[in-house]
Amino acid sequence: MEKKAESGHFLGGRVFGYETYNKELSIVPEEASVVKYIFEKYALDMWGYRRIAANEMVTILGLFNDDTLNLDSDMLKDQLVTKQEEINKKKSNLDDITNQLEIKRSKSIMEIIKFSISNFKDFYLTILSTMFNN
DSSP: OHHHHHTTOOOSSOOTTEEEETTEEEEOHHHHHHHHHHHIIIIISOOOHHHHHHHSHHHHHHHOOHHHHOOOHHHHHHHHHHHHHHHHHHHHHHHHHHHHHHHHHHHHHHHHHHHHHHHSHHHHHHHHHHHHHO
16 A cells, blocks of 8 residues: 555545546546646645635635535625624623623612712711801
């Protein structure tokens, strides 16, 4: 088996960009453009696999058409919209919780002020009268 591999024979399995027929590989043109693109970015532009995957996903997906991987751009857009809606809902929930905490905080402050006024009314009146009499 090693000798076959060393001499360039295909040993089996699915290889992106190729199809097999009677243990012979033949190029799939639609997929070959993606393989070529990745090779050029990796070998010629010296990009790592993470950069290719992260920064060029839109470009790579743009190379596909509905006939290659049955990717539907409307489906992908719908998925992105759904994810964005989920994020917006979580942000909205977080905003609601923040607002509720602010309201509780404000109520607590008001209660402290009311308590202070009711218990120290005479004290405040004395201070105010002293301030205005001078």
